[in-house]
Each structure stands twice: as structure tokens, then as C-alpha cells.
Amino acid sequence: MARKSSAQVDLDTSMRIVVLCGKERLLQQLRLRGLMASIREEHGETEPMVVDGGSVELDRVLDELRTFGLMVAHKVVVVEDAEGFVKEHRAALERYAEAPAEHATLVLRSPVWRAGKLDKLIAKVGAVVKCEPMREGEAATWLSERAKSEHGVKLGADTARLLVDRLGVDLARLDQEVGKLAAMVEGEAISRDDVERMSGRTHEEAAWGVQDAMLTSMSRRDAGPVLREVRDLVDLGGQSEVGVTYFVGDGIRKLSLIQRYASRRMGGGEIAKRVKLWGAGADRFMKAASVLDPAAVNRLFDAAVERDVRTKRGFGDGRRNLETLCVGLADVLD
Incomplete structure (x- = not known):
């Protein structure tokens, strides 16, 4: 069986450490949202503790992960902009990855990720998921699927490509534009004429x-x-x-x-x-x-x-x- 790319890995409750890296922030957000939905389905309602990697102390993160919650069965700690945090505390994070807490998931988010020994340790207990900008064709395909699943409208391949040609491959901007068009058009589909007429x-x-x-x-x-x-x-x-x-x-x-x-x-x-x-x-x-x-x-x-x-x-x-x-x-x- 062919090995899945990091972007195709299914994130579930078995993962103790997850890295979401790359410059496409919306993909990171969607993968985190999917992980949280999986955790809530199995363990009940929980909210992640979100901290800034540029200022948070290592002890605070590890203490939160290792202590049992009184009101929740599974904890999630999200370290935003984690590049500097990982660089400063790489050895400690490697030790944690060798024996992570079973009742918690650590999520590291960063636009840049430098591979090393930590990746191999994370692969045993979680995943490193790359969320990089898509090529034009990939973005158009993603947008067509997103239009149907999220906005309830049909967006043909040609129309999706027209939007990508005009707006680029920033998925958040594309998604926002489709949402606007879906609210304004009459019917179940967004056509090229709709795009041309409205902009x-x-x-x-x-x-x-x-x-x-x-x-x-x-x-x-x-x-x-x-x-x-x-x-x-x-x-x-x-x-x-x-x-x-x-x-x-x-x-x-x-x-x-x-x-x-x-x-x-x-x-x-x-x-x-x-x-x-x-x-x-x-x-x-x-x-x-x-x-x-x-x-x-x-x-x-x-x-x-x-x-x-x-x-x-x-x-x-x-x-x-x-x-x-x-x-x-x-x-x-x-």
C-alpha cells in the first residue's frame, strides 16, 4: 500500500503530538478543527489551551499536559508560532516525545518547521502535517469541494479556476469569496457569469x-x-x-x-x-x-x-x- 503524504494523514485521538506546519493557515485551522472534533467525539467536550510560543514557559506547557484535568477527560495544548519554542526547548521536547502523557495532545503550529530527531520521535506517537500553499490547479479543486461541503453550492472547475486566477491561492481569501458569492447568487450553483457580474x-x-x-x-x-x-x-x-x-x-x-x-x-x-x-x-x-x-x-x-x-x-x-x-x-x- 502506498504511504500517505503528511497532508493526507488522518488526525485522531491516538495522537499525542501533532505538528501543523506551513504557510497555509487555513489548512492548519481545518486540520486542528478536525482533530478537536475527533477528540470531542471520543472524550466529550473540551477546549484547547492556546499559548504563544514566543512567550510561554516550557514548564507551563508540560505541567498542563501531564496533570489530569478535573472537568475534562482529554487535554489539548496548542502552541502557536512554535518555531522559536521548539528551537529553544528541542531537547526537552524530545524527552517528552519519548513518553508523552496518555491523556493529552500537544499541537505545535508554525509556518516553518525544521526536521530533525524530534520528527522521528513524533512519528511514533503522532504526526507532522505539512500545510503548504497549493498550486493553482490544486487550489481550484479544493475550492470546488469546499464550496459544496461548506457553502452548499456547486462551483464548476472553470469557475473555480477563474477565482484562483483572480485571487491567487490564499485559501482563506478564496473561501471568503465563495461564501460571499453563495450568499448573493440565486440557485444552487455559482457560474462564471456570477463571478464576472459581481466583480x-x-x-x-x-x-x-x-x-x-x-x-x-x-x-x-x-x-x-x-x-x-x-x-x-x-x-x-x-x-x-x-x-x-x-x-x-x-x-x-x-x-x-x-x-x-x-x-x-x-x-x-x-x-x-x-x-x-x-x-x-x-x-x-x-x-x-x-x-x-x-x-x-x-x-x-x-x-x-x-x-x-x-x-x-x-x-x-x-x-x-x-x-x-x-x-x-x-x-x-x-
């Missing part, structure tokens, strides 16, 4: 606002205008870093296409049609493309693709990825 116009306006500021930054050799615009969208407008990074990348893509078509001596009207530009926006893009260094635009487009992928997959800080890309816009004049 499409705002999406288009936000995209043009970013791209207009982007062209201004390029013409002035000053990243200030586009940085102010993206910060306003994220901080005040509720847009995700993933979505705004896409807007910037899409603007750079349009400039690259215009330059490529122009090098083939294609007319302005045909170029605008192919790139899907109209009115004043088309004029601004065409003018900017005529004075920008094509090699620099191509390098910037490559950087935009890389930043978009990194942000969607949860690599690095999304805000920093976006702002670094924007700073590069000020240095592409021919």
Missing part, C-alpha cells in the same frame, strides 16, 4: 487605474505614481496582491505585444485591435511603446511573470514582490 466592472476599472499609473511612472522615470496606486488598491480598495500584480503584468504584456507588432510594420489600428485596446487607453499605450526600450520591456515582462507565479504560490512576500516589480518600471525608457 467584473471593479476589476476592469482597477486594472486601468494601475496601468495608467504604470505608464505615468515609465514616462517620468519615477515609480511613485504606480506605487501609490497599487498601495491604495491593496490597502484601501480590498484588492489582493495577486490581482494587482496581474494588472501590472498585463500592462507590460500589452507594451511588449505592441512593440512586436510594430516591428512587423503593422498599422496602429490593427495593433490596437489585436492587443484589445480602445480609446484614450490605446493612444497612451501606443505612445509609450514607441519610446520604451524593447529589451528592457521584455526583461520586465519576464520579471512580471516570475513575480506573478511566486505570489500566487505563496513564495516570498506578495507585497514586496509587487512593489519590486513596480520599482523596475521607472527604468525602461529608450
Whole structure:
């Protein structure tokens, strides 16, 4: 039989130590919720003691685990942000893992987990469960299943992928958006039209606002205008870093296409049609493309693709990825 990955391990009442590690906080929360449900089903009502790993004393954690509860049959202690706690008390935790309390479960939560001897000891009495950001396809599949099980609506694969393309792979944000859509749509399914109707116009306006500021930054050799615009969208407008990074990348893509078509001596009207530009926006893009260094635009487009992928997959800080890309816009004049 194939061995299950850590993400597939079933957490139950037999586990004395559980590690929930990785940057996907919602997955951690859902796995902890499932563990608590299993414990309550077997041992009755209980609430976990939740402590901060950065400030809690080791003795307090171990005393709570080892002493019998007067009102509960099974104790649960959750150490949040446990990386520093484990690093400082690794030897003591290894000793505890060799003989953990039978009436308690220790849960260690951390975005980062460094494997070592402790993992082998935990494997004998519990599990280390990785909760890392999903790839786009995995997130879309998860979202479709979540829509049905949690929100009672059907979400097709194409519609789920559209939401992931717009919002990235942050599961909490995706789940919140599906919950909002489920409350607003009529019927038992969320369609692509529902997504477009409820966010499409705002999406288009936000995209043009970013791209207009982007062209201004390029013409002035000053990243200030586009940085102010993206910060306003994220901080005040509720847009995700993933979505705004896409807007910037899409603007750079349009400039690259215009330059490529122009090098083939294609007319302005045909170029605008192919790139899907109209009115004043088309004029601004065409003018900017005529004075920008094509090699620099191509390098910037490559950087935009890389930043978009990194942000969607949860690599690095999304805000920093976006702002670094924007700073590069000020240095592409021919």
C-alpha cells in the first residue's frame, strides 16, 4: 500500500503530538478543527489551551499536559508560532516525545518547521502535517469541494479556476469569496457569469487605474505614481496582491505585444485591435511603446511573470514582490 503524504494523514485521538506546519493557515485551522472534533467525539467536550510560543514557559506547557484535568477527560495544548519554542526547548521536547502523557495532545503550529530527531520521535506517537500553499490547479479543486461541503453550492472547475486566477491561492481569501458569492447568487450553483457580474466592472476599472499609473511612472522615470496606486488598491480598495500584480503584468504584456507588432510594420489600428485596446487607453499605450526600450520591456515582462507565479504560490512576500516589480518600471525608457 502506498504511504500517505503528511497532508493526507488522518488526525485522531491516538495522537499525542501533532505538528501543523506551513504557510497555509487555513489548512492548519481545518486540520486542528478536525482533530478537536475527533477528540470531542471520543472524550466529550473540551477546549484547547492556546499559548504563544514566543512567550510561554516550557514548564507551563508540560505541567498542563501531564496533570489530569478535573472537568475534562482529554487535554489539548496548542502552541502557536512554535518555531522559536521548539528551537529553544528541542531537547526537552524530545524527552517528552519519548513518553508523552496518555491523556493529552500537544499541537505545535508554525509556518516553518525544521526536521530533525524530534520528527522521528513524533512519528511514533503522532504526526507532522505539512500545510503548504497549493498550486493553482490544486487550489481550484479544493475550492470546488469546499464550496459544496461548506457553502452548499456547486462551483464548476472553470469557475473555480477563474477565482484562483483572480485571487491567487490564499485559501482563506478564496473561501471568503465563495461564501460571499453563495450568499448573493440565486440557485444552487455559482457560474462564471456570477463571478464576472459581481466583480467584473471593479476589476476592469482597477486594472486601468494601475496601468495608467504604470505608464505615468515609465514616462517620468519615477515609480511613485504606480506605487501609490497599487498601495491604495491593496490597502484601501480590498484588492489582493495577486490581482494587482496581474494588472501590472498585463500592462507590460500589452507594451511588449505592441512593440512586436510594430516591428512587423503593422498599422496602429490593427495593433490596437489585436492587443484589445480602445480609446484614450490605446493612444497612451501606443505612445509609450514607441519610446520604451524593447529589451528592457521584455526583461520586465519576464520579471512580471516570475513575480506573478511566486505570489500566487505563496513564495516570498506578495507585497514586496509587487512593489519590486513596480520599482523596475521607472527604468525602461529608450
